[in-house]
Amino acid sequence: MRPLVAHIDLAAITHNYALARQCAPGRQALAVVKADAYGHGLEPVVAALSDADGFAVACLEEAERVRRVASQARLLLLEGCFAVAEYQRAAELGVDVVLHSAEQAEGLLASVLPAPLRVWLKLDSGMHRLGFDEAALRHWHARLQAASQVSELNLISHFACADERGNSLTELQLERFLDVLDLPFAQRSLANSAAVLMIPAAHMDWLRPGIMLYGASPFAELSAGELGLRPAMSLRAEVIALREVQAGETVGYGGSWQATHDARIATVSCGYADGYPRHAPSGTPVWLQGQRVPLAGRVSMDMLCVDVGVLPSVQLGSEVELWGQRLPVDEVARAAGTLGYELLTRVTARVPRRY
Ligand SMILES: *Cc1c(COP(=O)(O)O)cnc(C)c1O
Numbered sequence: 049m050r051p052l053v054a055h056i057d058l059a060a061i062t063h064n065y066a067l068a069r070q071c072a073p074g075r076q077a078l079a080v081v082k083a084d085a086y087g088h089g090l091e092p093v094v095a096a097l098s099d100a101d102g103f104a105v106a107c108l109e110e111a112e113r114v115r116r117v118a119s120q121a122r123l124l125l126l127e128g129c130f131a132v133a134e135y136q137r138a139a140e141l142g143v144d145v146v147l148h149s150a151e152q153a154e155g156l157l158a159s160v161l162p163a164p165l166r167v168w169l170k171l172d173s174g175m176h177r178l179g180f181d182e183a184a185l186r187h188w189h190a191r192l193q194a195a196s197q198v199s200e201l202n203l204i205s206h207f208a209c210a211d212e213r214g215n216s217l218t219e220l221q222l223e224r225f226l227d228v229l230d231l232p233f234a235q236r237s238l239a240n241s242a243a244v245l246m247i248p249a250a251h252m253d254w255l256r257p258g259i260m261l262y263g264a265s266p267f268a269e270l271s272a273g274e275l276g277l278r279p280a281m282s283l284r285a286e287v288i289a290l291r292e293v294q295a296g297e298t299v300g301y302g303g304s305w306q307a308t309h310d311a312r313i314a315t316v317s318c319g320y321a322d323g324y325p326r327h328a329p330s331g332t333p334v335w336l337q338g339q340r341v342p343l344a345g346r347v348s349m350d351m352l353c354v355d356v357g358v359l360p361s362v363q364l365g366s367e368v369e370l371w372g373q374r375l376p377v378d379e380v381a382r383a384a385g386t387l388g389y390e391l392l393t394r395v396t397a398r399v400p401r402r403y
Contacts (some may be wrong), residue, residue: 051286051317051365054401055372056088058096060263060278061201067095067132067246067276068257076101078124078237080258082110087323087392088280101151104256108134111143116338124168127178128152133157135197146170146204148178153188156197164199167235168193171228173221175208199301202235203228207250210242211266217232235393242266245275264377264388272376279290281392282372283324283399286365287336288351289315299353300345305330311357312346316368319350323395324370328384335369337362339351 064292069075072337077101080086085093094103094117102122104109107130128146129135130156138220139161147153148170169188172179180188191197205225209215225238236252242258243250245267257335259265263279265272272279293313301306318333320326326347333340334354344355357364371377377388384391 051288051373052322052399053284054087054399054403055282055284056092057280057282057373058280058403060229060280061088061093061261062096063278064263065100065257066260068241068255068260068381071252072111072239072248072251072255075255076352077257078102078122079261080104080126080256080363081114082106083393084127086258087395088326089403090114091163092401092403093123094118102254104191108137108141111138111141115143117139117159124245128170128227129155131155132159134163135161138162139165143357144168144200144202147188147192148180148300150180150188151183155192157195159197161197164197166200166202166285167198168204168235169233170374171203171205171225172206173224174217175206175221177206177208179205179309180225185228192234200234202237203231203233204237207238207243208242208248210250211238211268213267213269218247222247225250230341236283236304239267250359256273259389259392262388263302268382272378279372279376281377282374282397283318283322283370283395284372285316285318285370287314287367287368288361290319290356290362290364290366291315296403298345300390301344301348305345307351307355309357311355311382312360313353314341314362314366314368316352316354316370317350318368318370319348319352321349321396322399323391324352325384325394327386328380331378332383333375335371335375337366338374340375 058266084119084379104124144166159403170179209217237254239250241257263277293311341354344353371380382387
């Protein structure tokens with residue numbers, strides 16, 4: 049077997065979920081498990097979070113998968129239905145739906161459903177991606193309040209910049225959310241991970257922690273460890289080849305890395321087809337034998353190379369961690385100019401998850 053495994057620590061995920069709830073005593077939390085639980089595997093994560101107050105996903109296909117593991121749990125469709133026909137299935141599955149547009153709302157009102165739905169009206173409080181402005185939200189609240197398709201009318205919105213502490217847009221978004229609370233909503237939800245951790249005024253009734261559950265930080269300047277989060281995924285490979293390279297020789301495609309001194313190069317069984325970022329530059333840290341060693345040259349499809357000059361004891365079969373318990377995913381993401389979110393969700397299907 050190819051030595052590359054994503055080890056998933058489910059206890060870390062339940063720890064991180066408990067931490068989210070501790071941030072907001074008395075509130076409930078929808079564990080966000082979209083995108084295959086941010087790459088960790090939807091079914092095992094939902095099963096591990098069997099005591100969670102509920103779950104949130106991006107589409108009905110994901111909701112179907114959650115339902116097979118958690119038949120009763122509260123379950124929210126974050127983008128609502130993509131076609132009118134989906135309301136039928138949403139009602140059968142007993143999922144809550146977001147309504148973010150007039151088209152979605154009209155589609156719901158035109159549906160004949162086996163059971164009424166819990167509806168979350170989405171306020172566009174300033175992100176300008178999805179949702180109603182205040183006037184439209186008030187209009188649809190009035191139209192939906194007595195609709196036979198609706199069993200509960202709730203309010204939801206999403207922050208654009210909560211990961212940047214002190215960003216003035218966050219303040220403005222919170223104000224716009226508070227401005228519509230004169231309307232009678234059964235439940236309210238505003239906080240993603242960053243707001244769960246840093247903005248108590250945004251906690252409302254239902255938290256929506258995503259990235260923090262998986263032990264990565266939503267903040268550039270605060271590490272997951274400092275926040276008390278435990279990393280859930282450790283992506284581990286092995287050294288499959290070793291060689292000495294003389295000063296002046298190059299390594300990898302394009303010969304983009306050149307040895308400035310005689311170097312020892314280890315080839316590692318992980319590449320961009322596994323989800324390791326191809327754009328990670330030379331120098332990106334890789335964990336090997338208790339140390340960070342630098343990536344050397346371009347990442348290949350199935351392999352990458354590191355300069356292990358500093359570690360004479362590296363052998364064939366030595367364990368390598370691309371990110372995880374010993375090397376925070378956020379550190380690798382920063383070096384590669386991306387986010388922990390992207391690295392975690394992009395680990396491809398050919399990498400076995402071991403729980
Ligand atoms: C993905 C998502 C979340 C979770 O965000 P994190 O930053 O991962 O905590 C919350 N709410 C909505 C609407 C989302 O799409």
